[in-house]
Amino acid sequence: MTVAEIIVDVPTMQTNRPFEYSIPEALNDVVVPGMRVEVPFGRGKRKIQGFVMKTKDQSDFKGKLKPISRVIDLKPVLSNEMLQLSYWLADKTYSFQISCLQTMLPSVMRAKYKQYAIPLDKTDPEVLNLFQGQATFEITNSLTDSQIRLINRLRKNEKIDLRYVVENKAQQIKRQAVMTDLNIIQLHEAKNELRGNAKSQVKLLDFLIQHLNDLPVEMSELQKNFGIARSAIKTAEKNKLLKIVEVTKLRKPEGINPEKTTKLELTDEQQVAVDQIGQAISREQPETFLIEGVTGSGKTEVYLQTIEKALQQDKTALMLVPEISLTPQMVNRVVGRFGNQVAVLHSGLSSGERYDEWTRIENGDVKVVVGARSAVFAPLQRIGLIIIDEEHEASYKQDDNPRYNARDVALWRSKVNHCPVVLGSATPSLESRARAEKGVYHLIRMKKRINNQNLPHVQIVDMRDAENSSIKGDFSPVLKNNLQATLENHDQAIILLNRRGYSSFMMCRECGFVLKCPNCDVSLTYHKDLGKMKCHYCGHEEPVPNSCPNCRSKKIGFYGTGTQNIEQQLNDLFPEARVLRMDVDTTRRKGAHAKILQKFGSHQADILLGTQMIAKGLDFPDVTLVGVINADTTLSLADFRASERTFQLLTQVSGRAGRAKKTGRVVIQTFNPDHYAIKDAAKQDYETFFKQEMYLRHQSNYTPYYFTTLISVANKDEGQTLKQSYWLKKQLQTALSKDAILLGPSPTMISRKQNKYYYQIIVKYKHEPKLHDKLLEILNETQADAKKGFTIAIDNEPQHID
Numbered sequence: 001m002t003v004a005e006i007i008v009d010v011p012t013m014q015t016n017r018p019f020e021y022s023i024p025e026a027l028n029d030v031v032v033p034g035m036r037v038e039v040p041f042g043r044g045k046r047k048i049q050g051f052v053m054k055t056k057d058q059s060d061f062k063g064k065l066k067p068i069s070r071v072i073d074l075k076p077v078l079s080n081e082m083l084q085l086s087y088w089l090a091d092k093t094y095s096f097q098i099s100c101l102q103t104m105l106p107s108v109m110r111a112k113y114k115q116y117a118i119p120l121d122k123t124d125p126e127v128l129n130l131f132q133g134q135a136t137f138e139i140t141n142s143l144t145d146s147q148i149r150l151i152n153r154l155r156k157n158e159k160i161d162l163r164y165v166v167e168n169k170a171q172q173i174k175r176q177a178v179m180t181d182l183n184i185i186q187l188h189e190a191k192n193e194l195r196g197n198a199k200s201q202v203k204l205l206d207f208l209i210q211h212l213n214d215l216p217v218e219m220s221e222l223q224k225n226f227g228i229a230r231s232a233i234k235t236a237e238k239n240k241l242l243k244i245v246e247v248t249k250l251r252k253p254e255g256i257n258p259e260k261t262t263k264l265e266l267t268d269e270q271q272v273a274v275d276q277i278g279q280a281i282s283r284e285q286p287e288t289f290l291i292e293g294v295t296g297s298g299k300t301e302v303y304l305q306t307i308e309k310a311l312q313q314d315k316t317a318l319m320l321v322p323e324i325s326l327t328p329q330m331v332n333r334v335v336g337r338f339g340n341q342v343a344v345l346h347s348g349l350s351s352g353e354r355y356d357e358w359t360r361i362e363n364g365d366v367k368v369v370v371g372a373r374s375a376v377f378a379p380l381q382r383i384g385l386i387i388i389d390e391e392h393e394a395s396y397k398q399d400d401n402p403r404y405n406a407r408d409v410a411l412w413r414s415k416v417n418h419c420p421v422v423l424g425s426a427t428p429s430l431e432s433r434a435r436a437e438k439g440v441y442h443l444i445r446m447k448k449r450i451n452n453q454n455l456p457h458v459q460i461v462d463m464r465d466a467e468n469s470s471i472k473g474d475f476s477p478v479l480k481n482n483l484q485a486t487l488e489n490h491d492q493a494i495i496l497l498n499r500r501g502y503s504s505f506m507m508c509r510e511c512g513f514v515l516k517c518p519n520c521d522v523s524l525t526y527h528k529d530l531g532k533m534k535c536h537y538c539g540h541e542e543p544v545p546n547s548c549p550n551c552r553s554k555k556i557g558f559y560g561t562g563t564q565n566i567e568q569q570l571n572d573l574f575p576e577a578r579v580l581r582m583d584v585d586t587t588r589r590k591g592a593h594a595k596i597l598q599k600f601g602s603h604q605a606d607i608l609l610g611t612q613m614i615a616k617g618l619d620f621p622d623v624t625l626v627g628v629i630n631a632d633t634t635l636s637l638a639d640f641r642a643s644e645r646t647f648q649l650l651t652q653v654s655g656r657a658g659r660a661k662k663t664g665r666v667v668i669q670t671f672n673p674d675h676y677a678i679k680d681a682a683k684q685d686y687e688t689f690f691k692q693e694m695y696l697r698h699q700s701n702y703t704p705y706y707f708t709t710l711i712s713v714a715n716k717d718e719g720q721t722l723k724q725s726y727w728l729k730k731q732l733q734t735a736l737s738k739d740a741i742l743l744g745p746s747p748t749m750i751s752r753k754q755n756k757y758y759y760q761i762i763v764k765y766k767h768e769p770k771l772h773d774k775l776l777e778i779l780n781e782t783q784a785d786a787k788k789g790f791t792i793a794i795d796n797e798p799q800h801i802d
């Protein structure tokens with residue numbers, strides 16, 4: 001091929017299309033789609049990165065094409081599937097294709113790294129010649145074309161492999177290892193010369209002879225596994241029998257404690273699910289299943305046994321979870337069942353660790369991938385099954401560009417891979433459940449808990465009652481008594497503080513002044529560990545004032561219920577009880593989540609107190625009580641999903657109680673005891689909630705009856721923001737049919753962030769074929785010129801509206 005179509009790394013509207021470059025003859029069979037290259041761009045001498053999307057023999061371009069300057073990767077970093085996906089993703093999310101391509105790569109490849117070749121066949125003369133006794137060969141910018149061609153050929157013939165290593169030394173594990181330049185005959189000769197005089201040397205040579213193909217071998221391994229002393233290695237080095245070289249080692253992510261479980265005998269409901277999904281795996285059809293299974297119905301075992309079915313057919317499986325650190329049990333069970341065949345991808349990994357896992361997947365060493373949102377781009381081949389656990393979770397949607405939903409990407413990949421997708425939840429999203437209703441997805445319901453365990457007994461406590469409205473703290477007598485009983489029985493309790501936003505703010509009791517961020521329209525939050533007030537949007541910090549900056553009164557103090565405050569109340573009420581707190585403050589450190597949950601799981605604490613992050617997936621047999629301090633906060637969200645989110649949260653957290661032998665109890669404190677979301681959650685009755693919520697969505701023309709697109713406009717000048725927003729709305733009105741509903745422009749809930757003003761327009765529609773192109777046109781018209789200083793963000797099917 002002589003011509004390459006390249007997407008360049010210049011994220012602007014004008015450059016959001018492929019550019020043609022000629023492929024230098026010397027790199028003719030080196031350059032292939034999925035590789036990154038460096039190309040000249042624009043008038044000056046500027047060189048930039050780009051992705052090769054296609055190669056071809058001819059160009060329609062009349063003039064002379066500029067040549068590719070050099071190849072950055074010597075093997076493709078993105079598969080053909082991923083390249084195709086990038087077109088769809090860019091289109092669907094209104095993003096630059098370059099952003100989509102980069103999103104699919106592990107972060108290492110976007111950062112500073114070194115590229116190395118490592119030998120696979122250490123007997124090949126060309127390989128030996130290239131490495132010259134070194135364990136690795138660095139690929140630098142100064143390689144000649146013939147060297148590049150050689151490396152390319154050796155790689156294609158699987159004589160060598162290529163790796164990226166982050167330049168940050170702390171993330172690399174370098175070890176000393178043993179290598180030899182001698183061939184097998186020379187080794188035998190050397191051994192004969194020793195004539196058994198030096199036993200340890202003979203032993204070492206025997207080892208080298210036997211393991212010649214496995215070299216280099218780490219020193220520590222030689223000592224530990226083969227009983228060869230360090231001194232013997234040193235002597236052999238002096239006698240030029242071997243060399244000591246450095247190797248970089250693959251790291252295994254920490255924080256995972258595989259939980260060995262044997263395959264369980266399935267319940268009838270589980271068996272039906274496994275059979276149906278198993279058949280779909282064999283049929284190789286892109287069908288979607290929705291498992292609506294009550295909390296504790298044993299969905300995990302269904303996932304594990306369907307994954308096993310995929311593996312039996314020599315296929316791979318991809319499993320997504322909302323956030324690995326919050327659901328360590330799920331990961332531990334998957335790793336426990338499938339061992340080394342599993343790769344775990346999550347945000348807690350350093351970029352080096354993440355890359356290691358990515359490489360194992362790409363090399364085909366991995367059969368099962370578990371990970372959060374971005375794991376949906378894992379370079380797995382022959383996918384036989386994709387599972388999305390807790391499919392209703394908003395975290396599957398990325399908040400930044402490209403604003404993709406991993407659920408949609410999974411469906412796309414299932415079509416290309418001809419495999420089923422399994423969506424699982426006790427509280428499915430309305431969208432998914434509605435699709436199941438229509439027959440687009442197969443609905444599998446699991447209505448019973450394992451061991452015929454009852455669903456927990458839930459009590460709603462009306463906080464408006466006289467008895468409760470006069471209490472000092474946040475614990476009603478009912479919740480207090482239940483906690484007391486739980487502690488006396490040596491059981492465990494989970495207390496949820498349904499906190500939205502951050503609540504420990506400062507207010508003056510004299511004049512009502514609230515301490516706010518100078519850059520953002522939000523109150524500053526008190527951070528006990530810093531001893532400072534902090535903004536959660538821009539990071540602005542300031543000291544805690546001891547008098548009101550407005551009226552000088554000393555009566556300025558903290559308001560709002562924070563987890564620290566609740567923890568204090570628990571300590572006062574139950575001084576003996578051991579309380580663990582899990583919130584943003586206690587989980588900043590890597591691995592902190594897992595530690596807290598591990599401690600609670602081994603019953604080293606009696607009460608786990610936390611925010612939304614403790615609500616899902618936890619499976620602890622000793623938990624018999626769940627208390628919800630303030631059920632209402634999510635209800636007051638200015639979002640059409642407020643009821644859905646509240647129902648999901650309360651149902652999920654309630655489901656943590658009474659999962660093993662003992663019956664669970666749940667106490668929900670609320671000011672809205674008659675709200676259907678709270679009442680249905682108390683009964684753990686998804687179907688009733690679904691019907692009611694569907695009715696209301698129908699009435700108000702929202703998802704899943706209408707599609708929604710959220711467009712936000714931001715500018716440093718508020719007047720300009722508003723003007724642009726109105727202009728935009730008018731543009732849309734002229735393009736869309738009368739059936740489309742346009743809401744706004746209205747300021748977002750936090751209307752100023754980092755000194756920019758935000759306004760939004762919501763488009764609700766059923767069928768608007770012109771919407772997509774119109775939005776692209778608007779983007780082209782307004783975003784091409786960065787100097788205009790305002791930005792538009794388009795969110796297709798937003799998960800949050802504020």
Ligand SMILES: Nc1ncnc2c1ncn2[C@@H]1O[C@H](COP(=O)(O)OP(=O)(O)OP(=O)(O)O)[C@@H](O)[C@H]1O
Nearest residue numbers: 264265266267295296297298299300301450617619
């Ligand atoms: N067939 C079975 N026989 C015995 N125990 C089982 C069986 N299936 C699952 N279990 C056990 O039941 C418990 C609950 O299962 P699991 O955690 O998978 O529930 P779940 O459906 O994922 O619930 P949630 O939606 O609340 O996360 C686990 O401890 C699991 O080991």
Ligand SMILES: [Zn+2]
Nearest residue numbers: 517520535538
């Ligand atoms: Zn701020």
